[in-house]
Amino acid sequence: MGPPPWAFISRKGLREVALWLLSDRPMNGAELIRAVEEVTWGFWRPSPGSVYPLLRQLEAEGLARRREDGRYELTEAGRRAAKLIPWARGPRLGGPRSVEEVVEELESWALYLADVAATEPERVAPHRERIRKIAEVLQKV
Structure with missing residues (x-):
């Protein structure tokens, strides 16, 4: 299950998709852009001008942290926020990992x-x- 098409309408949509994807594994901005493009089958490729400010915002809000390798991972607060996304509550792409x-x-x-x-x-x-x-x-x- 992936994000519904309407999730991409607003900046909030990118935020929800990023939280959802980061709940799977840590990613840097380029990996996140590629992951969004993959889960939308090429429908949406967010720009670096949208993704990097969002990652900094998630970090400032305490929802994500930047690791030494440059990848962002969710904090516990970020994981809780990701679980609150209504469309993200179903099965994940690739099946469960834990x-x-x-x-x-x-x-x-x-x-x-x-x-x-x-x-x-x-x-x-x-x-x-x-x-x-x-x-x-x-x-x-």
Whole structure:
């Protein structure tokens, strides 16, 4: 899942996309520009004149810090801010990278299934036994 097209309409859109991408791994400005271009399939390539002031702003706000290698990484406050981005709560591109991300993704999918079961039970009914077996496996963890 990537940023929705409307995320690019404003400067806030770049901020949200940058927080989302930096929550995956530290990046310098050039890497961030390339990552935005990749996740948008070439639709958007932010300019250095937008990205570098944003990185400095994130640093000034305590959401990111510049490492010795020139890459920016999110602080704990930055990670919390990234988790508040509504469209960034679903599965990530490339799948989860840590146990914490797996648990977050499982929680998201469980909430999704509960919503579908409440509103369209006929869609979930054929899969109830398999869902029950998955729940049993998770109970053993």
